[in-house]
Amino acid sequence: MKKKGFIFAAAAMMAIGMAACGNQNSSDNTKTSNNGTTKPINWMETTELVTLDPSKASDSISQNTLQNTNQGLLININGSTVKPGVAKDYSVSKDGKTYTFNLRHSKWSDGSEVTAQDFVYGMQRTVNPKTASQTAYDFDHVENYDAVRNGKMPLSSLGVKAVGKYKLVIKLSQPEPYFKYLITGSDFFPQKEAFVKKYGSKYGTSAQTSIYNGPYKVTNWNGTNESWTLVKNNEYWNADHTKIQKVKVNVEKDSGTAYNEYQSGKLDEMMLSTKQQVDHYKNSPEYHQRSNSGTYYVELNQKKVAAFRNMNIRKALSMIINRAQFTNDVMGDGSFPAKGAVGKGVAKYNGKDFTDAAYVKDAVSYNEKEAKALFAKGLKQIGKKSISATITYDDTPLGKSVNEFLQSAFQKLPGFKVNTQNVPQKTRMTRAASGQFDITVAGWQTNYPDPMAYLKLFTKDNPYNFGKWNNAAYNQYVNAAETTDANNPGKRWDDMIKAQKILMDEQGIIPFYQRSQPQVMKTNIKGIGYSPTGAIWNFTDAYLTK
Structure with missing residues (x-):
């Protein structure tokens, strides 16, 4: 997501096999x-x-x-x-x-x-x-x-x-x-x-x-x-x-169950998932705050939902999200608002972090009044008085919290009816890969420290470009960074900055948050x-x- 240790699951349920020599x-x-x-x-x-x-x-x-x-x-x-x-x-x-x-x-x-x-x-x-x-x-x-x-x-x-x-x-x-x-x-x-x-x-x-x-x-x-x-x-x-x-690895989708099992000694490690859990352990020698390159973002299916092809509607959906409120009040685990597609701390050039060099403030800022104005403008441009869409995300506690938060935020836009559905991660990924969604949340954790790990995702034919956003200039800058400018660090850096700024200016995706994972582990x-x-x-x- 990842490798690419990506935060996605694979697209299909696998068959069960038995091995004669296994x-x-x-x-x-x-x-x-x-x-x-x-x-x-x-x-x-x-x-x-x-x-x-x-x-x-x-x-x-x-x-x-x-x-x-x-x-x-x-x-x-x-x-x-x-x-x-x-x-x-x-x-x-x-x-x-x-x-x-x-x-x-x-x-x-x-x-x-x-x-x-x-x-x-x-x-x-x-x-x-x-x-x-x-x-x-x-x-x-x-x-x-x-x-x-x-x-x-x-x-x-x-x-x-x-x-x-x-x-x-x-x-x-x-x-x-x-x-x-x-x-x-x-x-x-x-x-x-x-x-x-x-x-x-x-x-x-x-x-x-x-x-x-x-x-x-x-x-x-x-x-x-x-x-x-x-x-x-x-x-x-x-x-x-x-x-x-x-x-021994156990899947624990319920954070309360995992918390009880850690305290009783059935688990030797767990990722904390609520503010209350973090507050309980943050001064303990068992507590670790793990930085993470994983960025999460909202993808709008522009191929399936015609309204999402309108840039003002996309911008409105981004601007109505109070990211700081989500990371502080819902997550409460050290995660923080994303500043773009590329994760903070992944890459620097001449001492400046990529997220700062390629920052487009309006693409990740919260402004309810401006969001409503943009949404109304977008509806007028497409000749609609209202639109409806469904947010599809995971059936985990966090997935449900994400859906509830985004639904509440999006429904502040007059004329936007929003439904939610929570499904197993495998199902969500299958639907994302096949374009069977309106809105979903995706994430990417890179396996190499370079902005290109993220920027490639949103080129025209990349299989992870689930929203099907496309921009010729963006594709050209990514291609230049990968080919003609590959051995020129300065030019390559500029190519990547210009690419992310286009992605953000057009709101090709909606950056949401960057994960910082609080963990407890036996000493x-x-x-x-x-x-x-x-x-x-x-x-x-x-x-x-x-």
Whole structure:
């Protein structure tokens, strides 16, 4: 959202599969090393796991799980620094277009070798149109991507080649300043071709139909249940470093239930979700305020609802939202009003944060009087006296609060009738991807520290441009930042600033808030990796004290 550890869920309910050779994944039993602990960590998530298919993961829960159970060429734990993963080292050509990776000897969870060809297959599978990956555009700088994606060239023409078993070469058509971060994402992970083909459409839809090359394996997940366990993978190349044997994950959609379970010791960690919970723990050594790159925004379906093609109506809907009231009184968790599409703290140039450099005040300001005037003007322009629409969002406590708040705000506009519906996240994402919504709230958490992670989303053909807003000048500036100006930091920065200002001036989306996550965690848990970009949680270095 994300990778892109995005805050979205994947688009479809996955089928349940059983694996003939996957019996090792069907229970929590695992060998215990002398330097590990058998005591599990009981972890909380707020929504269900969608998929373990690296090519199809687009929501934050799936991305987070894959980052702990699989490993790419490089890894990114803290959000701003990459370090060796399966690749023990790598080099980049002077023109920035050729990356050469030397792979270490590592294994899959079934004991077979991880080879350069596994990376080639995994990347080709992500780009293959038949896979229907929502994140395939991450490869848009890889040589021949467009031709391969459009079926004009075979998959073998993609600029990814294996040189023997332990060397991989990736060629780009244009330099990409953040490419080293992109390849830490799951869509660049290795995939074992024989395993994928064995399970076909069931691949990655359950613990048994998945294979792993990272620190952990998933067990006790059948594709639909709301709990699963991460169990140490003894075949992982650095297994001796893994101290925690098990991480038991439970989905808790009700914050009150989660709160009670944390206090009773059934959970070792939870994300606080109400102002009262935050106030109770904010002075405790168990409390952590986690910064986050995730921005949330309202999308208006301009293809389905003709009225939303009117810029004054879009501006009115943005201006009627009191973002500070929402973040202070409803969230109360440290989240704050968004200043644009790009998250604060993601990128700076010459000491200035992108959110400040590209700030368009009217696009995120609250002004009820002006909003009503703009709405009336918009209705007159489209020849309507009233319009109606439905806000679709998640069936979580926060999702219900968001819907109620937005409904209350929008209905202050005379002539606007607003309904709400709360659905499971999977359903919401399915409808968003297929255009079956009027208004929805979307979010994006980047897996690399660059404004382009957000700005790409709203280009004409991006699969995450759910509202179908389109502007030729915007597309041109984004394209320039990605191509002709890619090696010129100053010009590239200016391109991106101009792009966001167009997006905000036209109210292509309605920025809502940026998440800051309050968390409580038992003080005996140490070494948990947290990243404001990419996969949020990493258990690789975690351990327990007595």
